[in-house]
Amino acid sequence: MSTESMPSSGPSDTEEMTVREAIRLAMQEELNLDEDVFIVGEDVGEFGGVFEVTSGLVDEFGEDRVRDTPISEAGFMGAAVGAAATGTRPVVEIMFADFLGVCSEQIINQMAKNRYMFGGKTEMPVTVRTTEGGGMGAASQHSGTLHTWFAHFPGIIAVAPGTPRAAKGLLKSAIRSDDPVFVFENKAMYEQTGDVPLDEDFTIPLGTANVEREGDDVTVVATQRLVGESLELADKLAGETSVEVIDLRSLYPLDTDTLVESVDKTGRLIIADESPLSYGTHAEIATRVMENAFFSLDAPIQRVGVADVHIPFSPTLEEEVLPDADDVKAAIDRVV
């Protein structure tokens, strides 16, 4: 399935870079291409954001287009919603996804509902970038994976890149979208490197998954950090078990076709996502596959995630609750 728009691709058109650099490049290009785009968030300017994702952009585009805010998520998220409804394209940074709770009113009742309630009379071209995930000893209020919450809520598009390439392509599509798009970046991935297209027209359509590695015995559909870990695992298991690895990339819309096609081939599905297990992303994917590929399944679907707890601080506890390649391996062993 060819889903990416790449007018002039060739090996020289890509460069190896980190997820952080890929995201920064996407924003830099979009700020250049469209004057209506602006960035807004806490310490995104001179400070460059706590994860240094926006660093340098204020020097290039000025304080009007790379705007530092007071620590008032409800205020500036709401301002972004109003600004988007009236002709600009805000890219909002929420430092940690956990802080989305602070501004959830503006997201849930305004951003997500306006267009629908007003009979299609408004557009909502707002992008929200935020960071998720554990692994940094950041404790419960700075380690959550909340994307299920927003993917669940009608009116919001939610994506979560698993590679540097996806990070760039998805963010560019998000910024160009006339609908609200949340980009969930896994903070443990910022240093991860990979080849990224340099073409400023390279985008990845929202709502598309990507088969990162083909295989015949079992499908692992993973998100974020677990994509890379599953790819490494698949390499290790090669010869023994042939693992197909899919980067889900888009939580909503969900690319059911790519998942079904894969499960039709392999007959087995592992869902690996760092969110709590109950009532979540795992359940949605499993249901879609059951609805569309039930008779292709040779074994029960397996979930790998966080066992309905918050992410604890202590290294021994955090390591225990966070899913990793070993958990994916154990899930594969249960069904292959």
Next chain:
Amino acid sequence: MVSIDIETESGQKEALRRMLTIRAFDTKAGELFGDGELPGFVHLYIGEEAVGVGACSALEEDDYITSTHRGHGHCIAKGLELEEMMSELYGKANGYCNGKGGSMHIADVDAGMLGANGIVGAGPPLATGAALTSQIKGEDTVALAFFGDGAVAQGQIHESINLAATWDLPAIFLVENNQFGEGTPVEKQHNLQNLSETAEAYNIPGFTVDGMDVTAVYEAVKEARKRALAQDGPTFIEADTYRYRGHFEGDQQPYRTDEDIAIWKENDAIEQFRKRLIDAGTITESEFDEMESEISEQVEAAAKTAKEAKYPDPNEAYDDMFNASVPEINDFAQQMRTDGGEDR
């Protein structure tokens, strides 16, 4: 910790001791973090000692405080134990939160400490709630919320001040204006000369005090406490102070220079207070030195204990979610485990 009377010599010495303890503790925490000993983020309180100590000294043991991500100083000022604090910074089982919380979440409700908080502006509503309990139960306690200048931009603090003012709750709202929210200076966050002007909107008293002067903070809070107990409602206090270290350890601080810091250090809270006590003959140079080395030993001992303490057992990750246990949590955990073993 029982309130101290800063009018008395022993009270003054005690206040000095607590300030020194905070500085020594956070200096050590910074060192340990630099050495890669501590996981996570660490936000130090160095420079702001007079605020925490001045305020908590004016409170009684049963009073409540809520704290921030920069909470070590508040904990010590409220009388929490160094060993359990250090152990929590390490993520050890004997820490205040059994290793679940870390630096940003130390809490000890029995000591009146309702928690450090990783969410900016989340403390004041909790303090309002504690004050509400006090009013409902007819208790003689107050609740004081510490929060930063940055937090004043958060909607939820305004909602909670309005509630407390409307209901005449025994609450005290104390802004630590350390001049920055992360890398953004206070002038870029607020269109006010003094943050205490906020009080006008709620028709409650508002004061700005010198947050480098422990006595000034103490007196303001003492007054606010009296007012709260007389059922006259909350007070809003702004303490002007300065954080000497970066926002978090490892912060490159592009937003200020060493010279900026040096200007505030000339007015250092501990040094000022020490000089005052020596000039007044309350304490001698050698007594001071002795106090300092005693504290340093206590902090070192706490760090040593913490380092040697045990990490929590991995299975404890699934405890504490609910009061009554929910077996499904452990079932999920079992399902995910690589070896299916009980005691991995």
